[in-house]
Amino acid sequence: MAATEAKVDPMKQFLVEPLLGQDWNIAGYNIAFTNSALWMTITAVLLFVFMLGGMKRELVPGRWQMTVESFTGFIDDMLDANVGKEGRKYVPYIFSLFMFILFANLLGLMPFGIVGVHPFTFTSHFTVTGIFAIMSFAIVLIVGFWKHGLHFFSLFVPSGTPLPMVFVIAPIEFVSFLFRPFSLALRLFVAMMAGHILLKVLSGFVIDGWSAGAGYGVLVGVPSFILMIGISALEILVAGIQAYVFALLSSLYINDAEHLH
């Protein structure tokens, strides 16, 4: 049976392969156009096309315009609820972040493999999610120090803390503050990677089960396939939730920078 055993490597889907310009360099750093970069471009273009539907600017919106407006309204409401009226100026950034991650997550789940195109989920790479996290964190630091100067450090002392406790709580708050970009980046990366690995492993079960014979196929393959359907639905939910969580936490951190506590 070894000859028919499927070669399903659950990690292969995360492999970054250069497509163009393996030797493109900027100051010694390689900037090859990889499959990851290709899907970033596809995501950006798709998002642009989606947004074009919202640019009709009709008084009575059609379905597409309505959809686009509900997304902008969703981010606007979120920032309004979490940051207040100062949150308006962050709508472009949070909206870009949310929609880019959402489209990337969903595109990575699309079953384009049927026609031979293998989607690459670049949000399952912490080199990507880390950059998002650093961007959000940098905004928090810049806004915080810009608005409050050194007073921004009072963020580490929650209001109402008794003086002796300040020396205990401030370091804890400081460490938890420093962990924010890591948790932000790791959460998205891990959630996306785990789901994709799970789907690949289960698909391996389906193939190997049927290769091992009809009995194994019914016993292992069919339940695995049913589980895959369920997990695919769950992954679509996770794709939305993780994009939302990233945007929500970014806006909460921005709120800290705007208002301290």
Place this chain on the structure above:
Amino acid sequence: MPQIDQMFEIWSSQLFWLLITFGFVFFVIGRGMVPKVMDTVGMRDKQIADDLAAAQAARDAADEAEEAWRQRENANREAAQEVVGKAKAKAQKSTETKLAKVQASIDTQMEEAEARIEASRAEAAAEIEAVATEAAQDIAQRLAGVKATKTAAKSAVKDVMNRG
């Protein structure tokens, strides 16, 4: 795990292309398109709010007009009632005057009639006296053969009549 194995060879490419694509998304979509979409929503909300305000104003105006009409109507009704009241009062007054006049004429007639009756009674009483005097003279002559004078008979009759 390729994310870790390849990290050192791909991070620069990931950073570069992510900055380009996300930069495009942020500057073209986030800064360019999102404000326009939100403007459209804001304009629509404003239009709706304006329309609602206009409707409310029209409603208020209608309410005001109705109130004014009602007041006018009430005033008219009051005026009409006053006219009716006046007419009623006038009619009553004229009826009363007429009645008073009639009553007065009736009273005069009554008084006249009474006076006439009184006169008739006095006349009748005087006649009775005269008749009684004559009768007394006659009775006295026939029964006693006394020729009573008219004066004596008269005073006797008067005496009796007065005594009743």
